[in-house]
Amino acid sequence: MTITPPASEAAEAQPLMQAAGIVKDFPGLRALDDVSLRVQGGEIVALVGHNGSGKSTLVKILAGVYTADQGSVEFDGVGDQAARLHIIHQDLGLVAELSTVENLGLGAVPGVHGFAPTRGRAERSHALSLIARFGEAFDIGIPVGRLAPAQRAIVAIARALDGWVHPRNVLILDEPSEALHASEVDVLFSAMRRVAADGAGVVFISHRLDEVLEIADRVVVLRDGRVVADVAGAGLDHDALVEFVTGASAEESVAPVRTLQRGEQMVDIRGLSGVGVRRIDIGIRAGEVVGVAGVLGSGRDILPSLVFGSLPSTAERFDIAGHEYSARSPGESVRRGLAFVPGDRVRFGGIRSMSARENITLPDLRAVTGPFGSIRVRAELRLSHDLLDRYDVRPARVEQAFAQFSGGNQQKIVFAKWLRNDPRVLILEEPTQGVDIGAKQAIYAEIDGAAQRGAAVLVCSSDAKELVRLCDRVIVMRDGVAVAELTGAQLTETDLVRHGYGLADSVSPSTNPRTARDGEHR
């Protein structure tokens, strides 16, 4: 591969970045096949494609992390004026143990040198000013590992925008909006538009096709490592985009009619409190799917960890299947038939160095353990193969390390590992984060199936459409407390968002495209 600064003449007409004819092979797999990508200044280009289609691999080649086997990448300009690439990867690249200030302060702070006594204060106010662009207030002194996913995304974006020498750069965002709620996405999009208006090129990777249609000037679609479309965003409709991504026509996501009568009270929690959550009541019967909605900081993203016992909590009553459960911990929760698919799959979802097979069987080895405690390898292999098939994990290689699967395929493996034991209580946080449109339908079907088999399901999601599609009832949280519970005809995307923001009477459904599609799926 060559990275060539082109001649500076006619810089305006030159793309800021041009990748041409990129080929990348991994052992036994061609991840990219003759892929080209051009980005002009001022342009927002969406890069979309199913899980494993090659998006992250292309980004890593542009960044020089991987070397392409064939092809070239060129940046406009020379010397200091050469366009540079700033990338926010799926895992954000932050140091979890360091604070926002320290993560942002990893580079030099303008106007601050050496060990000047004002350095700490200057770094803090510089960090605050960077974060303020996103209209988001949170504690910039605590380790970023303790921030919510959306807050971490904001830190990563602020860091990427910090210290640009000139605006003619390319900013790549690899699925930045997956855990963001509608208003947070709006903030992110206005930041992206501002960056583009200043002359930068922006590449936006997302599985949320409605968002792609909202923001993109141009859409490039990868399928199985090849570019299958490179088209203007204007005039492109949702169905056409789905067809490009999947190679098949768009399927309506229709909620099935669950025939199971609601069973026993499986979850009976009163007055649950913990960090950022106050006195929440949650009752879920066997066969019922209950959702939790709310904006960033509402407590929506903390609640699942409190219920599973991975964060400390207090409660007036905490009964599972009619039995009091007071000394809560993740291990004890698994023994009592609770399963938790966390939103943050990089930190909690799977063990990166272990294979898909080992990750899948880890939570419960009983089905694959022989009489003397040894692992029955054939049974373990059969189980893993079946699950990779069922969840359409690509490639369906049970021995491949978890870290070597694409982000969405990692999510499918995490899902398979927890659902295989038919849990009594299934707790899901952002269950389809980073998952492509086909796998999303498969995961919805698995959630429906788990409820149909009698599981009590709790789904915490930033995606209002997803909650409307999946849930019988949704609790809306704001500032750590439950402010509404919506069910039946009241359970619409607009009402979820209205209650989530405390705008119950003032939001028009047409003000936000992400909330204007009520009733499509029920």
Ligand SMILES: Nc1ncnc2c1ncn2[C@@H]1O[C@H](COP(=O)(O)OP(=O)(O)OP(=O)(O)O)[C@@H](O)[C@H]1O
């Ligand atoms: N280091 C690696 N070793 C082997 N195979 C890899 C490696 N990295 C990626 N792959 C494979 O290359 C293909 C493309 O993966 P990539 O991560 O680029 O997909 P993606 O389009 O970003 O997917 P997602 O939407 O799920 O993030 C996948 O089949 C993946 O398993």
